[in-house]
Amino acid sequence: MLTREEAAQGFAAVGSEPRLDVLLVLVRAGSAGLTVGEIQERLNVPGSTLSHHLRFLAAAELVEQEKNGRSIINRAAFGRLEALADYLLRECCADETAAPRKGQAQSKTAAE
Amino acid sequence: MLTREEAAQGFAAVGSEPRLDVLLVLVRAGSAGLTVGEIQERLNVPGSTLSHHLRFLAAAELVEQEKNGRSIINRAAFGRLEALADYLLRECCADETAAPRKGQAQSKTAAE
DNA sequence: GCAATAATTCTATATTTCTAGAAACAACGA
């Protein structure tokens, strides 16, 4: 499971529009992944900038990079992304006084 | 649904450890919420710093604030958090060439 | 070895964010 630090790092990684764009392009690409050049074509961003953002995403382990000849294939780390998605609401309502039914995110209209 | 900008802003909001801490405390508290002072007690952070972070979270609409006398009650916006959680993988594999079965996040071992 | 391609690292500047003390503001109770 994700530590608090890993989760924060993961969220920070997708917490910028250019990086979120990069990740979404990779998520759409699925398990095949995309080379840096292919991402660059789709997003129209300078190589050095893209490289910077990919490093961020890779450091957070949201993207995996595999070298293939002179290209680098980037793939979304689907397992990590699922863990991240689950993280926020996992402890929902643990301190709820009345009925501590865990895992129940009540809608915003449900306030007492 | 969340726009790309809203999603990035939301992720950025929980992309710092102190802010993630604040949000998790509120998620645990459930629909009752917590006053600023109560959060402060639990996290042991200066008021001005906490106020700064809460503003960030409120701007991203991840936390709702309601004035109550001289206190302010903060509540996690569970609906928003769910939307955020869903956002990352929603378009999974849309570009997949072979079998574009949407919504299927294959495990990391599935890369041929 | 040399040119071409793919990507990263170096560098520098601009911008944003973090942190927290101090001051200010708002609401309530006496």
Next chain:
DNA sequence: TCGTTGTTTCTAGAAATATAGAATTATTGC
């Protein structure tokens, strides 16, 4: 109205991040 409590705004210096051109490294084909 005056003091107290809860919270925000002001302020400022330190640190991190964004952006992108230029130089560099790595891989391949000839």
